[in-house]
Amino acid sequence: MALQSGGKTVYGATVGILMLETRFPRIPGDIGNATTWPFPVHYRIVPGASPDRIVRQDARQMRDAFITEARALVAMGCDGIVTNCGFLSVLQDDLKQALGMPVAASALMQVGMIAQTLPPGKRVGVLTISKNNLTPDHLRAAGAPLDTPVMGTEGGRCFHEAFLEDHQQIDFDACRLDMVDAARALVRDNDGIGAIVLECTNMVPYARDIRVATGLPVYSMYTLVTWFQAALSPRRFAMELDDPR
Incomplete structure (x- = not known):
């Protein structure tokens, strides 16, 4: 084996996830459910x-x-840090300056990049747990246009109150319906939506349902963290040479 260099105590998990202090259940797909990830991660509350x-x-x-x-x-x-709430975009600059390493604090950071992939006349829409609380400061900190269309989950069956009030029991079927309703309203009320970003990390389990309901690409903290990790720990590809015979 070639000479190896050290410097850490724990190896093999490059991404560290900063978690809010909560008690609500976290199903697969949620950032706080370790089975969500196809790679190991570290958590800190x-x-x-x-x-x-x-x-x-x-x-x-x-x-x-x-x-x-x-x-x-x-x-x-850890070689890179992410968080489990899109509203933490306002801490993006503080965290990366304090740590001196890559930080991805919010799924909203994808809005600008995704916009570059869309055809003329199309724009990115955002689904958030609370439209009333998502301010220009949050969008600006994430590098998202301030006129980005936003739809919240306020007034739904379950999702908004269950997660913001940290319920110990959650009806996830009702949450699924809330997410589909909000996604359809986002598309209905705003012209030219070509892709959707899920601000809230608890929305990830419903990305597929939103895709089916709207026909649009759906981005989330899952897509951001998997992209982020792929650069911190690039895949090694086997080299196959043509047989010269």
Whole structure:
């Protein structure tokens, strides 16, 4: 075996995930369910970072707590840090400056890139857990246009209240219907939607349902983190040479 270099304690998991402090169930597809990922990840809970505090208040008030737990992930051996709430886009710059390594704080960071893939006359729409709380500051911090069409889950059967109020029991079938309804409303109420970004990481389990209901490409924190990890730990491809005979 060739000479190996060290410097870490734990190897093989390049992505560290900063988690809000919650008690609600997390099904496969959710960022907080470890079976979601086709690669190993590290987790760290940020004490006191409730969904209500991060979404309905100002996440920047918890800047230092997020930096502290992110540094713990780096010490564990992570080469890149992500978070489990799209509203944490406002901490993107603070985290990457404090850590000195790649950070992807919000699924909203994909909006600008996705827009470049769409044909003329088409634009990206966003589904969020709370349209009322998603401000220009969140969009600006993610590099998303301030006129990005946004649809929230307020007024639905279950999704909005269940996650923001951190319910211990959730009707996921009702959540699925909420997501499909919100996606259809986004497309119905805004001309030219060519792709959808799911702001909330709890929406990922319903990406396929949204795709089927709208016929549009659906991006999420899952698509962002898998792209992010692919660069931190590139796949090694077997070299096959043509047989010269």
